[in-house]
Amino acid sequence: MSTHILKRLLDRLRDGGPPVRTDGGTAAAGSETAGGDSDVGSALSSLRESDAVRSAPFWLPPFLLMGFFVYGAISWNIVISLTDFGGLTLPTYDPSTFDLEMYRRAFSDGQFWIATRNTFVLLISFTGLSLAGGLGLAILVDRGIRFENWFRTVYLLPFSLSFVVTAVFWRWMYNFDSGLINAFLRGIGLDFVASKWLTGSIDTGALGAIPLVPDTFYFKLFAVIFALLWQFSGYAMVVYLAGLRAIPNDQYEAARVDGASILRMYRRVILPQLRASTVSAAVVLMVFALKAFDFLYVLFGSNPGPTADILSTMMYRQAFSANEWAYGSAIAVVLFVVALTVVAPYLYGEYRRGEL
């Protein structure tokens, strides 16, 4: 069966690609008969001349490098997480000693759950708010305002800055005495709103009785989310803008002729067509959220404290400060699984729709 596919594949390559299908229907199978009478010998010689083999110098080296350094490293990390590797003695890697001890330890570690909770809060609120902000900006910019290109550049610019830069100046922005945010709030007479954004908290009072609402609400993680939002909503805007530009003008006109209000037009006609933009922007943003490590590390060092600790900072501390290599690996595997659950549905969806 597989040789059959292979042969047909080679035939197809020789024929120079798939037949053109102008109507979107099934093309007539012209290649079926063309390859029908070729024997095994000619199939081998055509294998040598096939694109896949002749292009091997181009795709094979990166394939092997990726396989070794990315997938090899991931597999090795999983192996380490099954050992008891700690301190400065190498483990034996004897499969009979492999166990899930480190995962058990993680699941019974309060700090791990705090970091997991923060990771998900960061992931969900950052992605959701970035998408909303990006969509809003994209619609505004798409309304044909003056200096459109200029605004587009301004909004996208933060995206080009490194986390290290943005983390340092957001630390200055959040300074209670001299930070820009509090200076602004005081300037417009809102002194009582000015807060210690990185260490402060408010008592949620009666709201604390609602499930999932904490008694004390710490600003720290949301200060981080806000800074990341500032940096990444420009990216979401660009993705949405491309999506908006792909929608033909006729549809706007038709909606207007039918008497739809602007709100209704966007809600019923435009937004449903931005699904693909939303999904692809969301995946990229989620992956950025999982990589927020550098931002936190520059802001607070390797230990941001329970109010902003995420899995990646915890993994770093356990592995590189405490020498608990196996435990750090186990946390890394959990983080990897989280990343997979973010990316996999997207990839599967694309695959289902034949876009991959």
Next chain:
Amino acid sequence: MTDTPDSDDVSRRTYLKLAGGAGTATFLAGCTGGGESTTESTESSGDSESTEETSGDDSDSSTEYNALEVQHWWTGGDGGAAVQALFEGFEEQHPDIELTENPVAGGAGQNLRAVIKKRILNNDPPSSWQAWPGANLQPFTDADKLEDIEESVWGHNDMKNAYLDGPQEAAQPAGNYVSVPLNIHRLNNLFYNVEVVEDAGVDPASIDSPSALVDAMATVDEAGYVGMAQQTNSAWSTGQLWAQVLLGEYGADVYADVTAGNVEANADAVRDSLDIVKQYSEYYPNDAGSISWQDANSKIIEGDAAFFHQGDWAAGMYRGQDGFEYESNWDHVPFPGTEGLYSLNMDSFPMPTNNPSPEATKAFLRYVGSVDAQERFNPKKGSIPPRTDVPQDAFGPFLQNQMDDFSNSEAQPLSIQHGLAVAPDALTAFEDAMASFISNYDVEAAYSAVQSAFQ
């Protein structure tokens, strides 16, 4: 099945399958080294092994010193100038030893520590490296990665008489000498701005305990100044501060007992000292959460704040500030309640096993333990020598006073935050405890976190 019309279209999926299959096969062949295709590579790797062996033989049989490789994280500022002075001195004494320094900057040594661990695990250590001595080296001694240098190094230069007990204890994390301390930064300091405390009417010298410092800060606060210039952006300064409070309020014995793991036996002391730190936090600057220790220290220099607790590296900033002079503008007392104690933060150079240059390393470590080395290094670094017989001429007035305090100290407690008293895993857990503590100042939670960190 393959003849159905749909499968006629050889999709991208099929390409991927084939590519994946071919890739996996190649990859597996590469891993197992069993296939014909890999014979060649196996041979070539065999060749390279044999060349390594011969070159190894060559270097072993030679009687000259092997090249010395020393790693450190002093890449700039005071530390950079100091370590260059040290290396110059060594090269003057040993022109026959080739010295390569291999600095790794960043992360207050965290980056270098990662490099060293990797090299030790790969059995490829440098000749020596900058390391906190004491319990910080415990993972190395546990894995038997450090060599005993009692005879070869500590037996020279009268080292055992010249070093006080505290530094000697730190050089023996597992009961034998494996490292040579080079410098000491004191941790039980309280710096203050002279004008501010005079204006507020507080006499720092009369504050006799950490709890009395709370009252002094309240007085300063009423006079309109920040009581204590502390940073809470990251947890380490608070870890340091808590240790000095425990030391000052309850003494060196309780401190040593707590760091040895007996937290429960000293539960009241630990709780109370955490509570004192909590009271201090009322007098921190408003922006404590978003500043570094240098920013905090600037508040002393600018006259906004009265007191500052930090290691004595903070004095380096005063030294660099024109018109801000010792005793007239800023001054120093031992942290309240810790008079007669000299709380240690040290750097040292250990001797790894499987050393690439055993003899040259011993020569280097003997030099590090000598008067000449410590006299060159420490004035530039702004630290004091662990040897008590180093002449004071090269040091400024502040460091001379510190050296006198050190020579006359009754005990030299080992630092927690800088790895001398607790092993790295306990230190990480302790830092977690402090990171939680500065976000909510929950004394009870911090107590149980410290207790589980040290046990």
